Amino acid sequence: MIVAAALGSDLLRAVLQGAPPGAVYALVALGFVLTYKTSGVFNLAFGAQAYISAAMYYKAHSDWKWPIVPALALSVFVLAPALGLVLERLVFRHLRTASSVAKLVVTLGLSVALPSIFELIIGFEGVAGRTPDGIVPRGAGVFYDPFGVYPFSRNELMSMGVALLAMVGLAALFRFTSIGLQMRAVVESPRMTELNGINADRVSAFSWALSSLFAGLAGVLIAPRFNTLAAPDFFNLVVVAIAAAVLGRLVSLPRALVGGLGLGVLIALLGTFLPRWSKTHTWLRPFQENLTPSVPFVVLFGVLVLWPAIRRTREVVDPLSGVDPPPPSLAAATRSAALTRATRLFGVVALATIGIVVYARADASWMFLVTQAVIMSTIYLSVTVITGLAGQISLCQGTFAAIGGFTVFQLADRHGMSVLVAAVIGAVIASGVGAVLSLPVLRLGGIWTAVATLAFAYFFDAVLVKISWIGGGNTSILQGTRVPRPVIGPWDFADDRALLVLAVIVFVLVAIAVIQIRDGTVGRTLRAIRGSEVAAEAIGISPARARVTAFAVSAFIAGLGGALLSIQQRNVNYGSNFSPFAALFWLVLVVSLGARTVEGAAQAGASFALFDMLVLRGSLLGWILRSSKRIPGVFPISAKWRFVLFGLGTIQFARHPEGLVEYSKRRAFARAERLTRTRPDADQGHEGVDESAPVAPVEESVR
């Protein structure tokens, strides 16, 4: 009897304890579903929006010492809807007919760009080591204990109340108002809705403002739960909210609410009732300790993979999208082969020149950065394979790279194996993990592949990194994850110059492999699948097999690159190099510069490592002016501009999926060809081809 009562009170406490965070998850999930439902955008930038409101509130309330009400009004009721309106007007209104993957990529870019834009404008730096204040006075200090088992803080009660209110408000909006009905119509087809005389722009703007308000609310409510205030935490929060939202198949608001609450309670229940295995089986401890934070990622991954209904949730495709003109083909496809060869040769010569100058003249810090650029380019070739060739968005490339890095750490540092052999083994392991992961994940397709890989990345981040035979566990926190430099015969790669040579050799080999694959059977097969999966199947191609190959190759490259990066830095540096949020920037960078070509990857690598030093700190201008003293006073420009520029660069992805490099190149070639076209029969091939009647269903090439 006493046991039952104790169990009962434990249960009740766990439920009560789980309710407040659950309410905030629910709030984020509601806002997320609202955006998805009304604009068809799978808005991963939701976390960035929440972060901006939370940071604004912190700035106003804690720094400027404003009272709560005006601070709240500014951050949540003015800034948040305004941000939503701006995003809708400047970005998403133009993307309404784009594929959902293209929209997803744009939101990824915004997740990277928005926090930095805000921080630059307001002059805000992330807060660490201090818990942000809530939106009620002494929110964390005053407790109420209605059931005698779990005392709620004021902040927690506030979260629950706001979530409930929001839900009721939303339900009423959709049910009783005409704008609610119009919002639902706009989802189906904005152009169709406009044909019925409804201003789709206005409806869409309203729904963005509303969902942004939700993001802001959730942001200020969740902030007191962290003891930091930083953008990655909020991105993490969105992933948790997606887990709640998929439980409602992303369209049902009540189920999103229940999903959010359920997740909060589930986490609390697991924390209360999990048997303490760790006393007898120490190897289980990392799972045990990190199980609860990883629950949302496990749930998300499990739901996506095991619940077929979610996969059948149709992507929102505008019935009128067929009237759009097809996207242009790659520059390489339209220009002459001689020109292609000439530009390739030019590129190689230019790179070789830079390489020789750096090798001969550069000092240690430049040598380090250039080597890093080369290694990052190698890693980015993995994105070229999976996104450029296979058309899939993978958000766990950082994880594959980390597997490479950790393998070298484990084998070389702990077991004394040859470093380069360990690097190759790391790549092979990453490749194996990639292949196994691709089996459940790649069936999903489109945005679901992206989300499932993101869930995997966070699971790795929360649990696997902390296991001693993977990430080094507790010892690595104290001692770091040391990685030695390799020595082969007479070459000692402890010398940075030698390492640069090694990195260049690896990059060139991988680049050649990628080009061979692209022009070979595997690349053609992938291109066919990307073009039309049904048609590819109809000629006997197995899409599953082709994609497993692509994923395995991509993971191999990422693993190899990750191993090299760890060797270069003599440490794995998981948090700064490979964490899911850090790796998000990789995808953003590669996609905005060009995911289809080796050049795109190389430029992305160079941008990652050198943009800050060369451009933002004014070194380049200094060289041009021949004196570092003449660098104008505007330099150094904040390094955050990297995130802003490349994050916003993804916006063109919807219209130019080939990336900025390729786009500008095609324009330049088109101009050059117009100037040099002297032979009248130069375009004989076009004769008799009816260009006015393009084949209709050439859709987004990445879906």
Place this chain on the structure above:
Amino acid sequence: MTALLDAHAVCKSFSGIVALHELDISVDAGECVGLIGPNGAGKTTFFNCVLGVLRADSGVVRFDGDDISRLRVHERARRGVGRTFQRIELFAESTVREHLLIAERTRRGDGRLWKDLIGRGRPRPEEVARCDEVLDLLGLLRIADEPIEHLSLGQGRLVEVGRALMTDPKLLLLDEPTSGLDRQETADLAATLREVQATKGFAILLVEHDVEFVAGFTTRCYVLDFGSMIASGPTADVLHDPAVREAYLGAPGVHQ
């Protein structure tokens, strides 16, 4: 002699609505067979059951003597079931010849990753020659290097036919090949198809709304209405069957 395609007692329903009811349809090698019926009759559903896009609830689909009911789309394609699409499905960013090359490469089953890595993945002369032979047959050789974005709908449909031909199909399923084409294009397509079929000798199963096209192209045809067979036999006879006219035009008297 067993038929090339032998679908026996195929049933399919979607959440209670019967789309196909006990259909028996067969196609002999080298034969041109039509499948007609008003919208919603189940033609496309039957196509999908043959192709493997859908799986029949019950019944057997035999192809070339083997039961293929459980095979997946690409496995059926490799056994010789080719198709074209009603709403054209081409590979973006590829030229006409590349469409045929990838089909040829897939047919040969010669796509190992290591071959790509050592540079053996590029088109070989004999593959190009085989593609060009088919392109010539279809009259597409002149535009072989065009990106498909530049093609007209009629040409696109021929590219689909060519791509399917590269897989050496024993049976080609044509899904409303004339949809979206004007009269002249339809006539050209019919002429080309007839010529190619005479050369290659594969069988055709045709779903089509254009009765004239069906009459001129097929020797035999099946008529579906509401998922059931309402007529079958030589095309000329079937098209004059009162039951068929009723299904297409409504009950006599209504439209008079």
